[in-house]
Amino acid sequence: MTPKDWQAYYDIHCSVMYLPTNTLNSKDDWNWRRVYLSHVNDTKFYKKYNSVDAFVDDSIGAINERYSNPKIEFSAFKHEIYGEYRVLKFAYKFFGKEYIVASVYLFYKGLGYVITYDVYEDDFETYLPGFQKIVTSFNVKVRPN
Numbered sequence: 671m672t673p674k675d676w677q678a679y680y681d682i683h684c685s686v687m688y689l690p691t692n693t694l695n696s697k698d699d700w701n702w703r704r705v706y707l708s709h710v711n712d713t714k715f716y717k718k719y720n721s722v723d724a725f726v727d728d729s730i731g732a733i734n735e736r737y738s739n740p741k742i743e744f745s746a747f748k749h750e751i752y753g754e755y756r757v758l759k760f761a762y763k764f765f766g767k768e769y770i771v772a773s774v775y776l777f778y779k780g781l782g783y784v785i786t787y788d789v790y791e792d793d794f795e796t797y798l799p800g801f802q803k804i805v806t807s808f809n810v811k812v813r814p815n
Contacts, residue, residue, distance in 0.1 A: 673800040688804060690797050722777035726756045729775065729784070737762045752778045752810070761791060770794045774805050783810070 672678055672688055681687045719725045730742060740760040749755050759772040768791035776783040785808060787801040 673803045676800050676804075688800075690800060719777065719782060722754050722756055722775055722782075725777050725782045726758065726775050729773075730758065733758070733760065749776070752776045768792075772801070776808070778810055783808075 675691050676688045677691045678686060678688050719728070726744075733740065733742065737760065740762055743757075743759040745757040745759075747755055747757065754777075756775040757772060758775065759770065761768060761770050763769070770787075770789055770791050772787045772794075774785040776785075785805055787798070789797055
């Protein structure tokens with residue numbers, strides 16, 4: 671569920687993104703306060719994973735490679751429907767600006783999902799409640815055959 675003060679849109683990579691509505695007319699780079707869902711439909715990709723931890727371990731390797739080994743905060747939680755899930759949080763610099771990424775990793779019925787919150791460091795707490803609402807309302811719907 672999208673919080674009432676957030677807006678959904680497609681980014682240039684045709685991914686669904688969400689951002690706070692009050693940042694739409696900002697002269698700033700509004701797309702750097704965003705939440706997006708990543709999911710690969712290719713089940714062959716997920717066959718190498720048998721758990722959320724294997725999925726996260728592989729993702730940590732990619733984060734370290736892309737962001738030059740940032741300090742990653744790791745948390746583990748249990749969801750009543752989706753079971754074990756993980757949260758990774760780290761900071762990075764891009765063109766001289768500081769950002770924080772918090773990603774929720776779910777592994778459900780053999781498929782991985784990542785819900786990512788990517789925001790300016792100074793805005794992390796401001797928009798965190800919207801991100802939390804998106805995460806808690808996340809629902810996997812299976813398409814009928």
